[in-house]
Amino acid sequence: MNRTTTESDAGYENADPERTEYVDANLRRAYNEMLQEEVPDRFTDLLKQLREQDNAQ
């Protein structure tokens, strides 16, 4: 982050929109794939536990 970031940024703004969209489409696909994963029970258990703590107070 210490390097100058401007040298090529302007160029990036003008990057081929088709390739940019291609990258973003793959990004969304990878992300959606992760979203489909089932949430492990430890998280629902955790939320339940936190709520019980609140109610006990």
Place this chain on the structure above:
Amino acid sequence: MNHRDPRDEIVDHLPAMRAFALSLTRNSAAADDLVQDTVVKAWSNLDKFEVGTNLRAWLFTILRNTFYSGRRKSKREVSDPDGAFAATLASKPDHDGRLALRDFSVAFAKLPDEQREALILVGASGFSYEEAAETCGVAIGTIKSRANRGRQALIKMLHLRDDEEMELTDQATVAVLAGVGLSPC
């Protein structure tokens, strides 16, 4: 408009939090620990959340702060960039000629932290540049340039160069077009 109690709403954001955590840590066990810590922190600070504002962005902010402060403390690279993260995403075969998800994930995992998070926020999870900038505590221009540098690096790593036909760089597409299966390599 009625707003739900954020306590009831957190559960809806768990998949997105896990995805964001995985893209930061690149390790599924570390990602789940990070989500757990985030949920506990968020819960005890819920009085500071402004009901009606973007809960996901608020949770993501806590998640990334937790990630970076944990990293500063441990100074230890949680790693296996090409392994766990890619493996999580590599479960489904690609028969439709799109870029193989695994290749993409391996390339993505090699990007610097700040480029991965910028791309996940604006490229994948639909945050505006403004929301992403706020989540990361930086200027909008910084997010834009990180996202663009990340895209550019991916284009390079995936050989989607200007002087090549994009489709022809995608082996799966070539195979589909040629009507042949890809041999395992």
